Amino acid sequence: MPEVEVAALEKTYPPPGLWARLRGRASPSRPALRGVSFHVDAGEVVALIGPNGAGKSTLLRILCGLLLPDAGTARVASRDVVKDRPEVRRHVGAALSDDRGLAPRLTSRQNLRFYAALYDVPPREVDTRIDELAHALEARRLLDRETRTLSSGEKARVVLMRTLLHRPRVLLLDEVTRSLDPGAARRVRNRVLTDAASRGAAVLFASHDLAEVQAVAHRVLLLDAGRITAAGTFADVRPIAEEVFASTTSEDT
Numbered sequence: 001m002p003e004v005e006v007a008a009l010e011k012t013y014p015p016p017g018l019w020a021r022l023r024g025r026a027s028p029s030r031p032a033l034r035g036v037s038f039h040v041d042a043g044e045v046v047a048l049i050g051p052n053g054a055g056k057s058t059l060l061r062i063l064c065g066l067l068l069p070d071a072g073t074a075r076v077a078s079r080d081v082v083k084d085r086p087e088v089r090r091h092v093g094a095a096l097s098d099d100r101g102l103a104p105r106l107t108s109r110q111n112l113r114f115y116a117a118l119y120d121v122p123p124r125e126v127d128t129r130i131d132e133l134a135h136a137l138e139a140r141r142l143l144d145r146e147t148r149t150l151s152s153g154e155k156a157r158v159v160l161m162r163t164l165l166h167r168p169r170v171l172l173l174d175e176v177t178r179s180l181d182p183g184a185a186r187r188v189r190n191r192v193l194t195d196a197a198s199r200g201a202a203v204l205f206a207s208h209d210l211a212e213v214q215a216v217a218h219r220v221l222l223l224d225a226g227r228i229t230a231a232g233t234f235a236d237v238r239p240i241a242e243e244v245f246a247s248t249t250s251e252d253t
């Protein structure tokens with residue numbers, strides 16, 4: 001059963017501000033997403049790959065209700081991302097690259113307790129879940145530290161714990177292992193995916209790491225200049241992706 005259903009999704013960011021236009025430094029906005037359609041089933045792990053500016057983050061932000069699409073539909077956990085936004089957010093665990101969202105002067109545990117309350121985690125279970133996740137993500141020694149003192153890789157672990165704390169049906173991950181060292185990235189990734197698989201959750205993750213994609217994705221979507229230009233197994237998509245990555249410059253799209 002599809003947990004993520006996207007049909008003919010379109011998004012163009014608003015044109016640059018007046019000041020930039022007056023200074024002649026603004027190029028007109030081009031669409032970030034153009035007619036994007038796909039689905040992710042329960043229990044499936046799908047990778048989103050594509051060059052810089054292809055639209056991956058835009059798509060993930062729409063799916064977790066942070067950004068409104070211009071046209072098309074997107075349903076997550078059987079709810080419309082525009083009409084049922086609060087419900088969607090309850091069923092989604094999103095870790096986005098530019099949104100760490102941790103209160104800097106609270107400890108990791110205090111941050112996680114705060115999120116647990118927002119997401120209606122049963123109070124009696126909160127600390128048990130935090131301790132289990134900290135064990136799984138090698139973050140026990142981070143729990144009593146203020147998050148402003150953590151390195152970017154340490155923060156990434158706390159963000160992942162926050163993403164999993166309410167046991168979401170859908171995980172949306174935007175380059176979450178980017179700041180982890182290679183060994184930690186592999187172990188943390190495997191534990192996140194094991195957790196998702198044990199609950200039959202759907203996972204959609206954006207990554208530039210093709211080895212990671214090959215290792216864990218059941219299916220791959222190639223996004224290029226706002227369009228899905230290839231979809232299938234890693235082996236299916238790889239030759240097309242390599243061509244795109246070899247030929248794209250930042251001025252192309």
Ligand SMILES: Nc1ncnc2c1ncn2[C@@H]1O[C@H](COP(=O)(O)OP(=O)(O)OP(=O)(O)O)[C@@H](O)[C@H]1O
Nearest residue numbers: 013014031032050051052053054055056057058059
């Ligand atoms: N807030 C914004 N305002 C205007 N344009 C934006 C904004 N955010 C993204 N864009 C533009 O939308 C397009 C898609 O960007 P997006 O961040 O979704 O790409 P991406 O595939 O995630 O890129 P990357 O691999 O570099 O993270 C790009 O052309 C980008 O410049």
